[in-house]
Amino acid sequence: MARTRGRVGGENRAGAFFLATLILWLVSxxxxxxxxxxxxxxxxxxxxxxxxxxxxxxxxxVSRDPLFVNTAVSLLHATVTSSSVVFILLNLxxxxxxxxxxxxxxxxxxxxxxxxxALCFSCGYFAYDQWDMLQYRLYSGWIPSIxxxxxxxxxxxxxxxxxxxxxxxxxxxxxxEIHSIFLHMRKVRRMAxxxxxxxxxxxxxxxxxxVSFFVARLAAHVFITAKLIIDASKFEKGIxxxxxxxxxxxxxxxxxxxxxxxxxxxxxxxxxxxxxxRRD
Numbered sequence: 175m176a177r178t179r180g181r182v183g184g185e186n187r188a189g190a191f192f193l194a195t196l197i198l199w200l201v202s203x204x205x206x207x208x209x210x211x212x213x214x215x216x217x218x219x220x221x222x223x224x225x226x227x228x229x230x231x232x233x234x235x236v237s238r239d240p241l242f243v244n245t246a247v248s249l250l251h252a253t254v255t256s257s258s259v260v261f262i263l264l265n266l267x268x269x270x271x272x273x274x275x276x277x278x279x280x281x282x283x284x285x286x287x288x289x290x291x292a293l294c295f296s297c298g299y300f301a302y303d304q305w306d307m308l309q310y311r312l313y314s315g316w317i318p319s320i321x322x323x324x325x326x327x328x329x330x331x332x333x334x335x336x337x338x339x340x341x342x343x344x345x346x347x348x349x350x351e352i353h354s355i356f357l358h359m360r361k362v363r364r365m366a367x368x369x370x371x372x373x374x375x376x377x378x379x380x381x382x383x384x385v386s387f388f389v390a391r392l393a394a395h396v397f398i399t400a401k402l403i404i405d406a407s408k409f410e411k412g413i414x415x416x417x418x419x420x421x422x423x424x425x426x427x428x429x430x431x432x433x434x435x436x437x438x439x440x441x442x443x444x445x446x447x448x449x450x451x452r453r454d
Contacts, residue, residue: 189308199332220298220337244307252355255296281346282414283339290338292345343398363376367430376443387436
């Protein structure tokens with residue numbers, strides 16, 4: 175009983191901390207828009223409103239289960255964001271080719287067409303999702319990794335948007351949303367009761383899940399981290415490089431944890447399926 179009270183108390187304190195950081199973030203964004211004339215940041219608020227509206231639609235038309243609603247909206251975000259990133263890169267290739275696409279000055283000082291708006295919109299999602307998880311307590315532990323992940327992204331994205339630097343770097347990090355599509359599809363599939371690992375759909379989903387994890391998430395983030403380290407001497411003195419390295423270190427650590435969790439889920443699903451077929 176004492177352990178349970180201690181765990182709940184720890185989660186309450188974690189929730190209060192992350193709620194406070196979210197409020198401070200919102201005040202900061204509103205201040206930039208209202209007092210510094212940064213109207214381009216309205217796309218951040220548009221992202222918040224869009225995904226909150228999607229939340230209300232799913233809740234009223236499909237299911238009132240907070241976890242299902244959150245997962246469905248997360249799937250929508252992963253689809254919209256990964257499509258946006260692919261569109262931006264494809265548009266860049268058709269316009270200029272891939273020559274010098276990873277050149278330092280283009281990644282740090284320039285902004286690809288549509289990249290700023292896409293990053294603003296995605297930033298709005300992470301703020302919405304942080305609020306939704308806090309509101310319905312869709313997290314666990316004293317230091318919930320999902321809330322830490324969102325806080326890191328909000329800090330990195332927002333500061334980059336304020337200073338209008340490293341926008342293209344951050345767009346590249348969002349390639350990982352391709353993998354997020356299959357993560358959220360797996361959760362929705364299991365909520366729908368499709369759990370047989372011998373099912374063809376499940377097998378295909380796991381293949382796509384693992385391929386996208388290693389290519390779109392793990393390899394992409396390792397590449398970006400290596401690029402930052404190689405080009406470290408090219409950065410001007412300031413917060414950009416330390417913040418970028420801090421953000422990518424956090425992302426890579428979370429990716430390792432995600433990979434371990436994913437492997438555990440894969441083993442459990444395979445083992446459960448084998449056990450069920452033996453009973454049959």
